[in-house]
Amino acid sequence: MKIKTMTATFGKLQGERLTLEPGLNVITAPNEGGKSTWCAFLKAMFYGIDTRDRDRKGHLADKNRYQPWSGAPMEGEITLEWQGQDITIRRGPRGNVPFGSFSAVYTGTEEPVPGLTADTCGQMLLGVGREVYERSAFIGQSGTLAIRSAPELEARIAALVSSGEEDVSYSQVERQLKEWLNRRKVNKSVGRIPQLEEEQAELARSAGELSQLNDQLNQLEGERAQAFRKHAFCTRQLALHKAIAQRKLDLQYTQARTDEAQAQAQLNALLSEQARFGPIPSRDALKRAQGELAFLKALEPEIRQGQEELALAQQALERARQA
DSSP, rough: OOOEEEEEETEEEEEEEEEEEEOOOOOOOOOOOOOHHHHHHHHHHOOOTTTTOBBBBOOOOOHHHHTTTTTTOOEEEEEHHHHTTEEEEEEETTTEEEEEEEEEEETTTEETTTTTOOHHHHHHHHHSSHHHHTTTOOSSSSSOOOOOOOHHHHHHHHHHHHHSSSSSSSHHHHHHHHHHHHHSSTTTTTTTHHHHHHHHHHHHHHHHHHHHHHHHHHHHHHHHHHHHHHHHHHHHHHHHHHHHHHHHHHHHHHHHHHHHHHHHHHHHHHHHHHHOOOSSOHHHHHHHHHHHHHHHHHHHHHHHHHHHHHHHHHHHHHHHHHO
16 A cells, blocks of 8 residues: 555644655654644544544543644545555544544545445555554554553464464453353343243243143144044945935835836826726716716616516516416
8 A cells, every 4th residue: 555645634734735755755844843643644544533532631532632723624535556546535524523424436436445434444454453553553642552452452462472363362352251250140130140040941841831732732643543533434434324325215216216107007008998988077977977876876776676576577478488
């Protein structure tokens, strides 16, 4: 990476532009000439302004220290060469947040640089985080090289003096262990061990309920199998009864057809007999015939008597003829 130009409205710098040449650049200026301000501006452009920092005794937060003297908003621009291409980085205000807005584009095209954001800018361009940068390449006006509890810095130092793991920090490990210890030893309301014990008890209850449900399921499966067998038996019995009932109906149907045929034959015979004797008399004629028949039946004794007398007379006649 090579820085080409920097333009800043930052502290005493009011839209001033600094052009750097290839090679080593040495800036000489009297006190209060802006040398440390340019250094602070460069760090702020790479890593932003820590808005959580507060003023305290003997220390003035960067967001207050480098407020433009003119009252203008804090903003700046850097043009640099990175990976063979020129890039323009801009930071400016976002509401009341100094250097809250960020953009990184290819110079001349305004096309955004992929992956280069306000949070990743310093790490991607310089290869280190803020803590390492402040205690290695950057020496500020009020900076100190004292090693504080910075995990990244510890990991870098460990990498220099040891052949062990380079991504492990003692403070990170210690903080993680303390956090785990606190999570396990605090009271029952939020402690991890009580929570796990409660979860274990809940799992035990769930296991008991699951066992009961499994027993019920097995019982229901047995009842289901029994019901299935009963259903199959009833289905066979139903089919048998249907077959018997159908056979009875078939026999009844066959007998009815036979009776129908016989009745039809009798009907045909009666019709033939009727045709031989003529048409059937009317109801009145039948009544008269019945009256005459009754009269004839009343004359039957007289007819028998007359027949007997006729027979006697014929016998007498025959004797008379013989005499």
